[in-house]
Amino acid sequence: MVVDILSIPKRFFRTLSNLRTGIVLLLLVVIAAAMGTFILQRPATDSQKLQSAYSPQTLQWLDRLSLTDVFHAWWFLTLLGLLSLSIVLVSIDRFPNAWRFYARPYRKTDSHFRSALPTKVELPIRNASDGINAAERALKKLRWPVERIADGNQNSLYSERHRFSVMAVYVIHASLLLIFAGGIIDGLFGYSGYLMLQRGQTANVIELRTGAKKVLPFSIKCYEAGQENYADGSPKKWWSKLAVVQDGKEVKTKEIVVNDPLVHRGLRFYQASYGPTGNVEGVKVIATPKGGTPREITLQMNKPVELDKNTTVTLAEFIPDFFIRDNQVFKRSDDVVNPAFRLQIKQAGIDHAATQWIFPAYNPVSQGQDAGYQFEFRDMQMGYFTGLEVSHEPGQWLVWAGCILMGVGLFVAFYMVHMRLWIVAVPNTKGKLVLWIGGQANKNKDRFEQKFGEVVNSIREELDRASNIPRSARKEEAELTLVAVK
Amino acid sequence: MATRARVVRMEPPATTGGNALLILVGLGVAFLLITALLGAAKTGGPLFNESNLLYVALIFYAGAGALYMGFGVTGVAKYVKFASVATALGLTANTLAVAHRWYLAGRPPFASIYEMLLSFVWTVAALTLVTEKKFGVKIIGSITMPLAVVCVILMQLLPSGVRPLVPALQSTWLHVHVTLAMLSYAACAVSFALAMMFLIKDRFPTETFLALTSALVSAIYVAIIATRFEKWGGLSVTAWDAKEKSDVFLGRGVRLFVTVPDLGWLFVMAGVAAMVPLVFYFLARVQKNDSYYGIANKAVFIGILLQVIVLAAFVLRVRDASYASPYQEGLYPTALAASPFILGGLVTGVFASLLYLMLLWRRTDLEALLPSADTLDRVTYKTICVAFPLLTGMIAAGAYWANRTWGSYWSWDPKETWAAITWLVYAGYLHMRITRGWRGRRAAYFAILGFGVVIFTFLGVTYLLPGLHAYA
Numbered sequence: 001m002v003v004d005i006l007s008i009p010k011r012f013f014r015t016l017s018n019l020r021t022g023i024v025l026l027l028l029v030v031i032a033a034a035m036g037t038f039i040l041q042r043p044a045t046d047s048q049k050l051q052s053a054y055s056p057q058t059l060q061w062l063d064r065l066s067l068t069d070v071f072h073a074w075w076f077l078t079l080l081g082l083l084s085l086s087i088v089l090v091s092i093d094r095f096p097n098a099w100r101f102y103a104r105p106y107r108k109t110d111s112h113f114r115s116a117l118p119t120k121v122e123l124p125i126r127n128a129s130d131g132i133n134a135a136e137r138a139l140k141k142l143r144w145p146v147e148r149i150a151d152g153n154q155n156s157l158y159s160e161r162h163r164f165s166v167m168a169v170y171v172i173h174a175s176l177l178l179i180f181a182g183g184i185i186d187g188l189f190g191y192s193g194y195l196m197l198q199r200g201q202t203a204n205v206i207e208l209r210t211g212a213k214k215v216l217p218f219s220i221k222c223y224e225a226g227q228e229n230y231a232d233g234s235p236k237k238w239w240s241k242l243a244v245v246q247d248g249k250e251v252k253t254k255e256i257v258v259n260d261p262l263v264h265r266g267l268r269f270y271q272a273s274y275g276p277t278g279n280v281e282g283v284k285v286i287a288t289p290k291g292g293t294p295r296e297i298t299l300q301m302n303k304p305v306e307l308d309k310n311t312t313v314t315l316a317e318f319i320p321d322f323f324i325r326d327n328q329v330f331k332r333s334d335d336v337v338n339p340a341f342r343l344q345i346k347q348a349g350i351d352h353a354a355t356q357w358i359f360p361a362y363n364p365v366s367q368g369q370d371a372g373y374q375f376e377f378r379d380m381q382m383g384y385f386t387g388l389e390v391s392h393e394p395g396q397w398l399v400w401a402g403c404i405l406m407g408v409g410l411f412v413a414f415y416m417v418h419m420r421l422w423i424v425a426v427p428n429t430k431g432k433l434v435l436w437i438g439g440q441a442n443k444n445k446d447r448f449e450q451k452f453g454e455v456v457n458s459i460r461e462e463l464d465r466a467s468n469i470p471r472s473a474r475k476e477e478a479e480l481t482l483v484a485v486k
Numbered sequence: 487m488a489t490r491a492r493v494v495r496m497e498p499p500a501t502t503g504g505n506a507l508l509i510l511v512g513l514g515v516a517f518l519l520i521t522a523l524l525g526a527a528k529t530g531g532p533l534f535n536e537s538n539l540l541y542v543a544l545i546f547y548a549g550a551g552a553l554y555m556g557f558g559v560t561g562v563a564k565y566v567k568f569a570s571v572a573t574a575l576g577l578t579a580n581t582l583a584v585a586h587r588w589y590l591a592g593r594p595p596f597a598s599i600y601e602m603l604l605s606f607v608w609t610v611a612a613l614t615l616v617t618e619k620k621f622g623v624k625i626i627g628s629i630t631m632p633l634a635v636v637c638v639i640l641m642q643l644l645p646s647g648v649r650p651l652v653p654a655l656q657s658t659w660l661h662v663h664v665t666l667a668m669l670s671y672a673a674c675a676v677s678f679a680l681a682m683m684f685l686i687k688d689r690f691p692t693e694t695f696l697a698l699t700s701a702l703v704s705a706i707y708v709a710i711i712a713t714r715f716e717k718w719g720g721l722s723v724t725a726w727d728a729k730e731k732s733d734v735f736l737g738r739g740v741r742l743f744v745t746v747p748d749l750g751w752l753f754v755m756a757g758v759a760a761m762v763p764l765v766f767y768f769l770a771r772v773q774k775n776d777s778y779y780g781i782a783n784k785a786v787f788i789g790i791l792l793q794v795i796v797l798a799a800f801v802l803r804v805r806d807a808s809y810a811s812p813y814q815e816g817l818y819p820t821a822l823a824a825s826p827f828i829l830g831g832l833v834t835g836v837f838a839s840l841l842y843l844m845l846l847w848r849r850t851d852l853e854a855l856l857p858s859a860d861t862l863d864r865v866t867y868k869t870i871c872v873a874f875p876l877l878t879g880m881i882a883a884g885a886y887w888a889n890r891t892w893g894s895y896w897s898w899d900p901k902e903t904w905a906a907i908t909w910l911v912y913a914g915y916l917h918m919r920i921t922r923g924w925r926g927r928r929a930a931y932f933a934i935l936g937f938g939v940v941i942f943t944f945l946g947v948t949y950l951l952p953g954l955h956a957y958a
Contacts, residue, residue, distance in 0.1 A: 019921055026914055030907050037900040037947070071898040183896065192893060259659075259890050270893040389893035399895060403882040410875040 016082070017089035025083045032079060036070030077187075084180045087173050095170065102166055107149050107158040109424040114436060117422075119449065121456050122434040123463060128425035130466060131435040132157060135423045138462040142455060144421065156424035161417075166442065168413035175409055178402030185395030192391035195269070197222035198277060198383055202245060206390045216390075218246040220269065223253075225386035227274050238274040240386040266392055273387035278334050280318045281383035283341060285358070285366075286376040287313065296378065299343070307373060310348040317342035322359070329357065336382060345371035418442045419451060423459075435459070508568060511556070515549045515572075536590070539583035540604075544638040546576030547611070547631055554628035555844055563855065566624050570615065573627055576634075577611040584608055596664035599948060600641055605664070606944075607637045609672035617676055621865045622857050628844065629679040632837040636830055643826040659887035666883060670876035671940055674912075677869035678937030681930040684862040687853055688927060692846060693767060693779055696786070699842040700764040703789065703835040707757030710828055711750070716812070720745035721753060723804055723825045725811065725818035733824050744809040744818045752799055756792040760835070763789065783846060790839045797832045827945075863926055866933050867919060874912050881905050904943040911936050 015021050039062060040050055050059060050068065059068075066073035106113075114120070125131035132148075132155050139146045144159045193206035193214060204219035223241040230236045237257055244252040244264045254262045262269040279301065287307055288294040297305050299315040306312050321333040322340040329340055338361050346353040356368035358377050366375040419441045428434045437456055441448035522541055553569035556562075584604060587595045595601035614630045617623050685695075716722045722743040725734040734742040763782040770778035804825060808817040822829055845852065856862065884905070889895040896902060915932040918924040924932070 019917065023914060023917065026910055030910050033898075033903045033907055036898065037903050041898070071903075259887075261890065261893070268893060270891070272893070391893040393889075393894070396889065396895060400886070403885070406878060407875070407882070410878060414871045414875060 013089060016086045017093040019090055022083070022086040022090055025079065025086055029076075029079050029083055032070055032076050035067060036076075039067050039070070041071070042069040080180065084177055087176060091170055091173050098166060098170070102163060105158075105160060105163065105420070107147065107156075107422075108151055109149075109156045109422045109436070109438070113422075114424075114426075114438060117438040117440060119440065119452060120436065120438040121452075122428055122436055123456070123460055125425060125433055125435045125463065126467065128433065129155070131425045131433075131463065132423065134462040134466045135435060135437070135459045138458040139421070139423075139455065141462075142458055144455070154424065154426075156422065158420070158422055160420040162412075163418055165412050165416040165418045168409050168416070171409035172406055172413060175402040175405035178405065179399050182395035182398030182402060185398065186393045190391070190393045190395065192389065192393075194272070195220065195388040195390050196385050197225070197240075197388065198385050199223070199225060199281070216267065218244055218251070218264065220388070221245050221250075222386055225274060225384060227384075235274075238271050238386070240271055240274075240388070242269060242388075266394060268391050268393075270389040270391070271386070272389040275385060275387070276336075277383040277385045278320065278336075279383045280315075280339075280341075281381045283315060283380045284378040286378060288374050288376070290372055290374075294376075299341075304346070307345075311372065312346050313373070313375070314344045314346070315341060316344045316355075339380070341377075343368075343375060345373060347371060417444045417448055419448055421452075421455060435463070508553075508565070511549050511552050511568075511572075514552075515545055518545045536583045536586045539579050539586060540638065540641065543576045543579035543583060543607075544635065544642075546572045546579060547607075547634045547638060550576060550627055551631035551635055554625060554631055555840060557625065557628070557848075557851075566627075566855070569627055569631075570618055570624075573611060573615060573631065577608070577615065580604075580608050580611060594661050594665075596660055596668075599945075602664065602668065602944075603637050603641050605668045606672060607634045607641075609668050610634055610637075610675050613672050613676045617680070617865070617869075621861070623680060623683060623862065623865065624855050625852065626676070626679050626683060628841065629682055630675065632841065633675060636833050636837065639833060640826050640830045643823040643829065659883055659890070663880060663883040663887055666876050666880035670873045670880055671944055673869050673873035673876060674937050674940045677866050677873060677933050680862055680866040680869060681933035681937075683856055684859055684866060684930045685927065686845065686849070687856045687859040687862055688930075690927070692849060693770070693782075695842055695845055696763055696779070696782055697767040699838050700760060700762075700767065700782075700786070700789075702838050703760040703793070704757060704764060706831040706835050707753060707760055710831060711753055711757055714828070715750045715753070716745045718747070719749075719751040719754075720747045721749040722746075722812075723820050723828070726821035726824040727819075734818060742811055742813060742818060744811040744820060746803055746807075746809055746820070749799060749803055752796050756789070756796040759785065759789040759792045786839060786842060786846075790836065790843070793832065793836050793839065797836060800828065800832060859926070863929065866930065870912060870915060870933060870936070874909075874916065877905075877909055877912065881909060900947050901943070904939070904947050908936070908939045908943050911939050 040053055042050070054062065062068045066075070070076050123131075135157055136146050136148070139157070139159055144161065147158045149156045149158050191208055191214065193208040195203060195206045197203060197220065199222060202219050202221040204216045205213050206216060208214055221243045223243060225240040226238075227235055228237040228239075239255055239257045241255045242253065242262050243250045244262070252262075252264055256262050256269065256271050258271045261271070281300070283299045284296060285299060286294045286296050289308070295307075297307075297313075299305055299313065301315055301318065304312040304314045317340075319329060319331050319340040319342075320336040321331065321338045322329050323332050324330070329342075332338070339359075341358045341360075343356045343358070343366060344353040345356065354369040354371035356366040356371070356375065358364070358366045358375060360377040360380075364377040366377075420439060422436075422438045424436050425433060426436050428436075437459065439448065439452045439455070519542065522538065522545075550569045550572035553565045553572060557565035557569070584595060587601070587604065591597075595604055610630050611634055614627050617626050710721075714722050722745050725742045725744050727734050762785040766778045766782035766785060770776060770782070801822065804820050805822050806819070808819045810816070811818055857865075881902075884902070885895040888897070888902075911932075915929065915936060918932065919929055
């Protein structure tokens with residue numbers, strides 16, 4: 001058998017432009033996505049948890065099939081790509097017909113058409129042009145746009161509403177593609193990461209989700225950060241006062257809270273977390289020189305404080321929870337329950353710095369090598385960090401535009417009914433001249449029938465007014481209409 | 487008119503019996519209301535608070551459900567009228583409960599699974615009345631009212647304290663997102679009920695309903711037994727800390743389980759009994775012998791009996807008792823509140839079986855009361871046309887909010903993913919219907935599947951799949 005190479009793209013096109021293929025792709029996406037929620041996913045769950053949840057062989061296979069990161073796997077992205085391609089191709093396949101229907105509406109009222117239309121009414125009239133004129137006036141009163149169609153010597157009316165609603169389905173599919181496009185742009189050019197700042201700190205390097213580092217074109221400085229609590233102790237608000245620093249200048253400042261990020265040059269900084277760093281930010285001690293007057297000083301990690309011209313003191317080590325063995329100080333845990341501070345006192349002319357320890361839980365006064373000073377613990381303040389989520393999503397505006405467009409499209413597609421009316425004066429089967437009114441709607445038949453009845457009543461009233469028929473003479477007509485209404 | 491004449495002709499004694507049930511349900515409702523009133527008076531608490539109002543709503547919904555089912559059993563059309571009055575009264579109490587909670591919290595009640603269920607039940611009841619009045623689907627309540635009752639019972643057990651909003655929830659988008667979610671989920675629930683009605687009207691074989699009911703109940707029991715059956719026939723349940731009003735946690739997200747001895751065997755028995763009708767159904771199909779259906783129907787009775795026994799045993803043994811845990815020494819108290827989903831599953835099983843009995847006995851009368859299959863099909867489609875844009879709006883609002891809070895509009899979180907799956911399933915329904923002309927049964931199956939996915943997204947994901955969407 002000879003395979004025509006040239007027919008392959010055509011076949012591919014034909015397969016993808018089949019709605020059934022689209023539905024199968026949709027099903028595959030659904031199944032893959034569901035798997036992605038049942039199997040623990042890689043970046044979100046740490047590998048330790050994964051290893052305890054699955055046996056090594058299973059995990060190896062899951063990894064090999066990239067089932068531990070379904071939503072970023074090449075085959076999932078391919079599926080999504082094929083699905084969008086299918087949407088495009090199905091739309092292209094169907095568009096010409098829809099466009100023909102939209103651009104060249106069927107306006108004529110030949111007898112085949114009249115007999116095939118299910119919704120129709122006949123009203124007796126005396127004169128063709130009077131009847132048509134009355135119908136036109138009635139439609140205008142109800143704000144239906146009216147067109148007069150001349151077919152030979154026969155005049156008929158054509159009127160329609162919401163014709164654009166037949167195109168809404170293309171708007172919806174286009175909006176879906178916009179959203180996908182936004183997602184793809186963000187997947188390719190967007191990034192997101194994490195920035196941890198302490199009070200007063202400035203940084204321009206963020207840690208990406210992948211673990212890599214990224215240098216931002218500007219720096220972020222954190223002035224203040226804090227947490228407010230409810231009466232029951234649960235967190236109510238996290239906030240950070242941030243500033244954007246570019247070339248040494250402060251460009252922008254903002255106090256951010258959880259639902260209100262700072263935006264600068266397409267980068268958004270979100271308040272994500274707040275908590276203790278486990279390090280001490282400041283320790284207040286009273287320094288007393290031998291025979292001198294005591295003085296209160298604040299010590300910070302690794303920052304020397306001058307005591308007098310010849311002497312400086314440095315907070316060299318902080319242990320949140322200590323124990324002593326063999327005359328050495330060790331750390332027991334990270335909880336700040338039993339702290340210890342190591343101070344180093346350096347005197348001019350002496351190479352070796354003196355070491356003193358403070359164990360506030362036992363004795364507020366420092367002990368250790370003599371250096372002419374004694375320190376008494378007063379107060380300490382733990383450091384807090386503010387956790388900022390950083391993200392750059394250049395495609396998000398496409399996504400929002402797509403969402404809005406989809407909302408509009410869905411509204412038009414589901415709730416705006418394309419209604420058409422044809423009116424012509426013709427003799428009916430009994431040979432009597434009647435005003436034939438036919439109508440059609442593409443959905444919501446109940447609502448259309450109500451509208452249709454409204455139109456028919458209005459035309460009837462207009463006919464009565466025009467011919468001044470007294471009410472008593474209308475019995476015959478009423479019977480006629482009853483026969484005609486389906 | 488024709489309906490009533492026919493019903494009276496077929497069931498001459500039922501009319502008098504009908505009054506008896508009305509009086510019975512009326513007395514039951516009155517009795518429960520008076521005991522509740524006396525209870526409230528005795529404790530001296532405020533009379534019109536949220537939990538009392540919700541209790542009143544529960545009584546009326548249950549009364550409505552009983553009347554709808556009573557209609558099913560006796561075929562007296564008058565019940566339906568009273569049932570709809572009871573639904574309206576229940577809805578009123580429910581509205582007041584929502585209003586009271588709103589007033590107390592100073593914000594709309596959308597912040598926890600309890601509050602979401604409160605809004606969900608409200609919307610379901612309101613939509614039931616709308617469908618009944620506007621589209622003439624009179625007995626839709628026989629499916630939606632049991633659903634409402636199950637939800638309200640679940641709510642009685644879930645922690646209901648008004649909690650302050652955690653930082654991430656303090657946003658207008660919370661209200662937009664959750665309102666849209668509740669409206670669309672309730673519309674999906676109604677479309678599910680309508681699709682069921684369609685299948686009844688469309689002469690869907692009663693035997694298949696038998697198989698489906700049996701499969702559903704078996705699935706519930708298999709799920710419970712598979713996750714909770716312990717060695718030597720025990721059933722493990724979560725330990726309850728009465729002081730903190732929460733489950734006992736061993737670590738972050740790790741609950742402490744205690745074992746209730748012997749209860750497991752009872753569950754196994756009821757589970758097996760629930761599977762028996764399914765087995766006989768397949769036997770009947772394979773051997774083409776209809777007499778097996780009779781046996782299957784008898785097995786349903788035994789199944790219901792066992793299910794009620796299991797329910798009673800579960801309630802009696804788990805409420806206010808203490809059991810040992812295999813993980814940690816000592817006795818730990820249990821409470822029904824710690825196992826809302828086992829209880830919800832058991833109650834759902836009983837209701838599903840009872841609904842099947844109603845169908846088995848009163849199919850002709852049910853069909854007589856329903857509008858034409860064509861109308862039901864159309865109204866199902868219309869409800870989905872309402873649900874789908876709401877679902878879309880819900881997802882879009884959620885994405886926008888997530889973008890403001892988590893820094894990303896889409897993070898493939900399980901809840902997000904399942905919301906998208908729900909959306910895709912309904913999108914599939916619409917495509918099949920509009921372009922492929924799927925009408926009738928196939929469309930009804932799709933609508934039922936869609937609601938199954940909605941329930942999983944709403945409740946299943948919250949309790950089975952961990953993720954960012956931890957609030958509800």
